[in-house]
Amino acid sequence: MKLFDVYPLFDVNIVKGQGCKVWDDKGQEYLDLYGGHAVISIGHCHPHYVEMMTKQLNTLGFYSNSVQNKLQVQLAERLGKISGYDDYQLFLINSGAEANENALKLASFTNGRKRVLSVQKAFHGRTSLAVEVTNNPKIVAPINDNGHVTFLPMNDLPAWEAELAKGDVCAVILECIQGVGGIQMATAEFAQGLAKACKANGAILICDEIQCGYGRSGKFFAHQWLGIRPDMITVAKGIGNGFPMSGVLISPEFKPVYGMLGTTFGGNHLACTAALAVLDVMEDEKLVENTHEVGEYLMAQLKQLQASPEGSHITDVRGRGLMIGVEFDKPQAEVRKPLVYEQHCFTGCAGTNLLRLLPPLCLTKSDVDTFISRLKKVI
Ligand SMILES: Cc1ncc(COP(=O)(O)O)c(C=O)c1O
Numbered sequence: 001m002k003l004f005d006v007y008p009l010f011d012v013n014i015v016k017g018q019g020c021k022v023w024d025d026k027g028q029e030y031l032d033l034y035g036g037h038a039v040i041s042i043g044h045c046h047p048h049y050v051e052m053m054t055k056q057l058n059t060l061g062f063y064s065n066s067v068q069n070k071l072q073v074q075l076a077e078r079l080g081k082i083s084g085y086d087d088y089q090l091f092l093i094n095s096g097a098e099a100n101e102n103a104l105k106l107a108s109f110t111n112g113r114k115r116v117l118s119v120q121k122a123f124h125g126r127t128s129l130a131v132e133v134t135n136n137p138k139i140v141a142p143i144n145d146n147g148h149v150t151f152l153p154m155n156d157l158p159a160w161e162a163e164l165a166k167g168d169v170c171a172v173i174l175e176c177i178q179g180v181g182g183i184q185m186a187t188a189e190f191a192q193g194l195a196k197a198c199k200a201n202g203a204i205l206i207c208d209e210i211q212c213g214y215g216r217s218g219k220f221f222a223h224q225w226l227g228i229r230p231d232m233i234t235v236a237k238g239i240g241n242g243f244p245m246s247g248v249l250i251s252p253e254f255k256p257v258y259g260m261l262g263t264t265f266g267g268n269h270l271a272c273t274a275a276l277a278v279l280d281v282m283e284d285e286k287l288v289e290n291t292h293e294v295g296e297y298l299m300a301q302l303k304q305l306q307a308s309p310e311g312s313h314i315t316d317v318r319g320r321g322l323m324i325g326v327e328f329d330k331p332q333a334e335v336r337k338p339l340v341y342e343q344h345c346f347t348g349c350a351g352t353n354l355l356r357l358l359p360p361l362c363l364t365k366s367d368v369d370t371f372i373s374r375l376k377k378v379i
Contacts, residue, residue: 010340017044020360020367022346033371034346038179038211038323038358041238042281049241049277056273063269065262071272078279079249083220085233089250092267096210096236097125099246102261103232104129104171107204110254113170117163117203120151121181124173124208133173135181154178155190161197169203174230176222179211179358182350183318183325191226198231205230210246211323214238215282215361218292218321225320238361243274287361295321298357298368302326310376315353322363326355328379335378343374 014030016023020043022030032040042049063069076090091106093099108114118124118133125131131144135151152159163169172194178184198205207213207230212222214235219225221233231253236246265271282288302324305311316327328335332349339345348356359367 012340019043019046020363028344030340030344030346031367031370031374032346033357033359033363034348035358035360036242037237037348038216039237039242040360041214041216042241042278042285042287043360043362044242046241046277046281048281048284049274052273052277052280053243053270056270060269062265064264065267069267069269069272071269071276072267075267075272075275075279078276079247082279082283083249084224085249087252088233089252089254089256091248091250091261092271093246093248093263094244094265094271095125095246096208096234097127097130098263098266099210099234099236099248100124100130100133100173100206100208101127103206103234103248103250104133104173106232106248106250106254106261107171107206109260111170111202111204113168113203114148115169116149117160117169117172118149118151119154119174119178119181119184121154121178121184122151122173122175122208123178123180124175125210154184155187157190157193157197160194164197164201164203167201169198169201171204171206172198173206173208175208175210175212176226177212177217177320177323179323179356180350182327182354183323183356185318185320186226188226191223191228195228195230204232206232206234208234210234210236211358212320215288215291216321216323216358218288218295220288222320222323239278240271240274241278243271245271245275282361285362290363291321291361294363294365294368295319295324297365298322298363298371299324301368301372305372305376310379313379319357322357322359322361324357325350326357328353328355335375338378339374343378345371345374 013025014022015025080086122135124133176186207223231251233249302317306314315329332355350356
């Protein structure tokens with residue numbers, strides 16, 4: 001059997017990782033400013049993570065959601081404390097799309113409505129509702145195109161207020177920093193106005209923090225820069241540092257009913273152990289603070305490069321923490337490919353011209369210096 005060939009791949013076989021570095025099968029070392037698509041939060045193969053996962057695997061890998069699982073309770077308590085959402089409830093699933101799927105479903109169960117407002121260029125995943133609220137017709141199959149969604153421009157508050165005033169909106173879903181959409185950022189004025197308009201019109205505000213959350217922006221959640229408190233928050237990627245896991249943080253106003261949501265694998269023992277190990281390391285190594293500090297340093301270095309003759313092809317540098325976009329006046333592939341093949345640095349991208357940096361949150365200033373010097377060679 002052959003693989004179903006849907007991914008354009010770099011011709012590199014990564015076989016080993018440690019911290020912010022990965023190695024291919026020929027022993028070549030790479031600096032990782034991609035984090036396997038914002039997934040690696042505490043660094044590759046962190047010893048504490050490996051130890052906890054090994055112990056758990058030797059004890060119990062999985063049992064179902066039909067029995068008590070104290071690890072889930074511990075995780076909910078720890079996550080509530082570290083994120084400032086002590087009073088919220090946690091529902092655990094396995095992927096980002098599934099988190100958004102369940103958040104939208106719970107919103108609709110709660111207010112009985114069907115219409116969703118989403119942002120132009122939004123990406124929320126590839127399952128039925130998640131892909132319907134994703135603004136990319138190329139990945140929406142006819143079976144997913146059910147007319148539930150209106151896409152509106154980021155930060156155009158009057159447009160959102162006008163739609164919400166119709167009184168039929170079930171939910172609004174928002175990435176406060178768009179990932180796939182190209183590091184477009186919501187302003188505080190927009191986010192606060194939107195939250196107010198949602199409340200006034202009975203719509204539920206969901207912040208998709210799957211990429212921009214879990215410390216990546218330099219606060220635990222990206223929306224915490226904007227002074228809002230959404231009704232639901234979806235998390236994935238960094239929560240398990242590579243172990244497939246996701247969650248929905250749900251405000252106390254939502255009352256659970258047995259059977260309304262459910263999953264076989266969600267919140268299993270290994271997944272919870274991964275998430276607990278991640279939180280241990282995030283706290284011990286102050287990774288949210290590190291993200292803020294090193295992110296500011298990286299941003300300053302990139303802006304300095306943009307202002308120099310070497311950076312004349314850079315048209316914009318934007319983002320927060322360790323979620324940064326570098327826009328070029330030429331295709332990013334002309335930078336990204338030589339970065340991998342010649343300078344041995346992994347980066348992400350968005351659209352044709354944007355290089356997207358999503359490194360592990362343990363990136364150091366010295367890693368930044370290495371990256372900048374390699375980027376200079378390429379541009
Ligand atoms: C903001 C956002 N939401 C949802 C998803 C979907 O997550 P998954 O691929 O785990 O389903 C992604 C993945 O890139 C994302 O960036």
